[in-house]
Amino acid sequence: MHNIRQYQLPLQRYMAMMDLQEGNERLFYKLLIDNVEELLPIVYTPTVGEACQKYGSIFSRPQGLYISLKEKGKILEVLKNWPERSIQVIVVTDGERILGLGDLGCQGMGIPVGKLSLYTALGGVRPSACLPITLDVGTNNEELLNDEFYIGLRQRRVTGQEYADFLHEFMAAVKQNYGEKVLIQFEDFANHNAFDLLARYGTTHLVFNDDIQGTASVVLAGLVAALKLVGGTLAEHTYLFLGAGEAGTGIAELIALEMSRQTKTPIDECRKKIWLVDSKGLIVSTRKESLQHFKKPWAHEHEHVGNLLDAVNAIKPTVLIGTSGKGQTFTQEVVEAISSFNEMPIILALSNPTSQAECTAEQAYTWSKGRAVFATGSPFDPVEYNGKTHVPGQANNAYIFPGFGLGVVMSGAIRVHDDMLLAASEALAQQVTQENFDKGLIYPPFSNIRKISAHIAANVAARAYELGLASRRPRPKDLVKYAESCMYSPIYRNYR
Numbered sequence: 001m002h003n004i005r006q007y008q009l010p011l012q013r014y015m016a017m018m019d020l021q022e023g024n025e026r027l028f029y030k031l032l033i034d035n036v037e038e039l040l041p042i043v044y045t046p047t048v049g050e051a052c053q054k055y056g057s058i059f060s061r062p063q064g065l066y067i068s069l070k071e072k073g074k075i076l077e078v079l080k081n082w083p084e085r086s087i088q089v090i091v092v093t094d095g096e097r098i099l100g101l102g103d104l105g106c107q108g109m110g111i112p113v114g115k116l117s118l119y120t121a122l123g124g125v126r127p128s129a130c131l132p133i134t135l136d137v138g139t140n141n142e143e144l145l146n147d148e149f150y151i152g153l154r155q156r157r158v159t160g161q162e163y164a165d166f167l168h169e170f171m172a173a174v175k176q177n178y179g180e181k182v183l184i185q186f187e188d189f190a191n192h193n194a195f196d197l198l199a200r201y202g203t204t205h206l207v208f209n210d211d212i213q214g215t216a217s218v219v220l221a222g223l224v225a226a227l228k229l230v231g232g233t234l235a236e237h238t239y240l241f242l243g244a245g246e247a248g249t250g251i252a253e254l255i256a257l258e259m260s261r262q263t264k265t266p267i268d269e270c271r272k273k274i275w276l277v278d279s280k281g282l283i284v285s286t287r288k289e290s291l292q293h294f295k296k297p298w299a300h301e302h303e304h305v306g307n308l309l310d311a312v313n314a315i316k317p318t319v320l321i322g323t324s325g326k327g328q329t330f331t332q333e334v335v336e337a338i339s340s341f342n343e344m345p346i347i348l349a350l351s352n353p354t355s356q357a358e359c360t361a362e363q364a365y366t367w368s369k370g371r372a373v374f375a376t377g378s379p380f381d382p383v384e385y386n387g388k389t390h391v392p393g394q395a396n397n398a399y400i401f402p403g404f405g406l407g408v409v410m411s412g413a414i415r416v417h418d419d420m421l422l423a424a425s426e427a428l429a430q431q432v433t434q435e436n437f438d439k440g441l442i443y444p445p446f447s448n449i450r451k452i453s454a455h456i457a458a459n460v461a462a463r464a465y466e467l468g469l470a471s472r473r474p475r476p477k478d479l480v481k482y483a484e485s486c487m488y489s490p491i492y493r494n495y496r
């Protein structure tokens with residue numbers, strides 16, 4: 001840590017950590033686990049975003065497995081080149097929507113690498129069982145195409161049947177090489193592919209989309225915890241999203257599902273409590289024909305509303321959630337408006353990295369006069385307002401996917417079911433203590449994450465057994481203890 005701390009710039013610290021991961025993996029994980037709050041912003045958001053943007057020019061050694069269009073027809077052979085045989089979790093991207101930074105092509109590799117290091121550090125999945133993959137299907141990022149240090153194919157993205165065939169070959173090759181029980185996490189695909197891939201492979205493979213499903217689970221947990229501060233039930237609140245893509249509609253759907261279970265009301269009715277704004281304004285029924293399929297369930301009856309401020313004033317939400325990928329979109333007027341009709345507005349600025357957050361912590365607390373219950377996707381420091389310290393929570397799917405993955409792996413689950421996402425969410429919400437609430441936090445600190453992950457894993461595994469989706473026999477009696485016993489620990493063996 002002394003060495004790492006000598007670097008002034010976060011990107012230099014990132015590069016030092018990557019060198020360490022390559023040169024002394026056990027020490028890398030020891031540092032990451034013991035200093036998680038300090039190092040998470042380095043190996044994960046926000047610094048990993050900058051690293052992906054500059055990936056070509058900071059490149060020293062390859063990490064992960066690249067599969068490019070040139071390998072079409074030979075993907076199985078390429079997979080066989082990976083030295084580890086026993087893989088439990090794959091995180092795969094095609095780099096088209098890296099955080100809120102857009103199309104970074106092959107340079108998106110930083111994301112699968114970073115996510116999988118959290119699978120190990122936060123969730124205890126063995127490093128050798130983790131495989132980061134980037135599919136190089138080209139990039140539409142002109143700057144990268146003209147960058148001498150770009151590491152990927154210099155061509156525009158393939159789409160349509162050619163893309164679908166390539167993905168299909170990849171999915172089939174993974175199953176053939178690693179069997180049915182490898183968890184494939186789709187990460188940072190653009191929404192025009194992400195929903196379709198999940199629907200297409202959800203019934204044949206063990207797949208999970210972190211941006212749609214993991215994010216939904218973490219946000220639902222935060223909302224359930226927030227109700228202890230704010231009062232009311234899920235169904236008594238009104239939700240407004242800025243951003244109706246993977247994260248926005250994924251979260252909205254899981255809230256509606258949980259609301260429907262709690263109130264025994266049809267899910268269609270529950271969806272009416274949830275409104276979304278996209279780049280064209282509030283999603284309303286008069287726009288239904290021209291909407292992408294994942295937006296249609298949210299096209300409620302309402303007149304046209306063109307922007308977020310007008311939508312806030314029209315809908316009067318109690319909860320405002322930012323999933324737009326666009327920074328500074330929760331303006332002072334927006335935060336003041338929601339604060340004018342809520343004693344304690346719940347405001348989540350989920351977009352990553354920090355530069356894309358819908359507002360900063362300081363803005364949220366100042367403009368709401370210290371009344372907002374606030375969390376962000378990337379970390380923000382505590383803020384002093386009117387003599388009180390406000391600590392923003394980090395609403396990031398990193399709370400969920402490591403424990404979720406561990407639960408799937410340890411139970412030998414063969415499919416991911418929505419109930420398993422609800423189980424993960426419930427377990428996370430239960431880990432928020434009175435001490436956390438007293439600080440205004442709706443998430444527990446990351447310093448306890450391995451214990452939290454063990455509880456998430458246990459709840460996910462328990463649900464998988466109940467659903468008949470778990471193949472590991474016999475079912476361990478104490479699933480929390482079993483989860484802990486499965487976790488990788490970076491300790492040196494004593495050979496004496």
Ligand SMILES: NC(=O)C1=CN([C@@H]2O[C@H](COP(=O)(O)OP(=O)(O)OC[C@H]3O[C@@H](n4cnc5c(N)ncnc54)[C@H](OP(=O)(O)O)[C@@H]3O)[C@@H](O)[C@H]2O)C=CC1
Nearest residue numbers: 099100243244245246247278279324325351352377396397
């Ligand atoms: N905290 C966390 O754990 C997570 C955070 N995220 C973050 O969420 C963000 C969005 O991700 P994702 O949902 O996958 O992205 P998508 O591209 O799927 O969705 C983005 C949505 O935002 C809308 N949008 C973009 N700009 C504006 C604007 N100026 N005003 C209103 N709406 C706008 C788009 O509108 P239109 O449909 O009209 O184009 C679209 O509906 C990213 O920054 C990502 O980092 C994602 C996953 C997890």
Ligand SMILES: CC(=O)C(=O)O
Nearest residue numbers: 099188211352396397
């Ligand atoms: C956290 C995450 O998955 C994202 O921002 O895309």
Ligand SMILES: [Mg+2]
Nearest residue numbers: 187188210211
């Ligand atoms: Mg993501």
